[in-house]
Amino acid sequence: MSSSFNRRFALVRVAGATAALACGLLFSGSALAADMPQYSIKTSMGEIVVELDQEKAPKTVANFAAYAKSGAYNGTIFHRVIEGFMIQGGGMNEKFEGRKTLKPIKNESNNGLSNQPYTISMAREDNPDSATSQWFINVADNSGIDFPFVGGSGYTVFGKVVKGQETVDKIKAVVVDDVRGMQNVPVVPIKITSVTLLKGDKLVK
Structure with a gap:
């Protein structure tokens, strides 16, 4: 050779x-x-981009992704807003009609993430493993609801806002009232028009 x-x-x-x-x-x-997938939540008050922690909350992120992909969040509202606490959405439309949900998911609150301002967490009932489609964005230090909270389970944090904090701030300050037996409902509906996965140059750096 x-x-x-x-x-x-x-x-x-x-x-x-x-x-x-x-x-x-x-x-x-x-x-x-x-x-760390990113999702754009477009609302009638502006856009919010959340970055989700798939490593620390895999079941929760997969659950959110499934609802987003199916379009289940499109046309829903922020139906509960408490200034100094959180803004909640993902469950019902302007007529307060619920959406069909997937099977509840396992609570993943023991993942080291804390309910700090501009983090996104799952809403649930008293049963820790009852979260379905609804989620909320913290607008204050809500570490009091972190794991182990009451009964050994907290509220699962699964990401954070990386763009649109000003939109969150606008939403948290809206006028609310009691509507149809529900408290802290925005007087002027805040619509979620779409929730979509971001790719390529659309990602927030």
């Missing part, structure tokens, strides 16, 4: 290894991005 052939073969091997390394880095980066 000639020395020139050996040199060419070595170069091919180095180039192949470099390409493989680059490919590995690309896949690694994609995997990291996939662990």
Whole structure:
């Protein structure tokens, strides 16, 4: 085998290894991005972008993604707003009609994430494993509802707002009243027009 052939073969091997390394880095980066998907929540008061922590709350993120993909959140409202606490949506339309929900999910509140301002968490009933489609965005330090809270389970944080904090601030300050036996309902409905997964150059850096 000639020395020139050996040199060419070595170069091919180095180039192949470099390409493989680059490919590995690309896949690694994609995997990291996939662990933190971003969703655009477009509302009648502006856009909110949330980044979800798939590593620490995999079941909760998958649940949110399923509702978003099906369009279940489109046309819903923020039906509960408590300034100094949170803004809640994802469950009903302007007529206060509920949407068909998926099976309740396992509580993942023991994941190290805290209910801090601009984090997104799952709403639920007294049963820790009762969360379905509804979620809320914290507008204050609500670490008092973190794991273990009451009965050994808290409210599951599964992401944070990375864009549109000013929209959250506008929503938390709206006038609310009691409507049809429900408290803290915005007098002027705040509509959620769409919830969509962001990709490529749409992602918030």
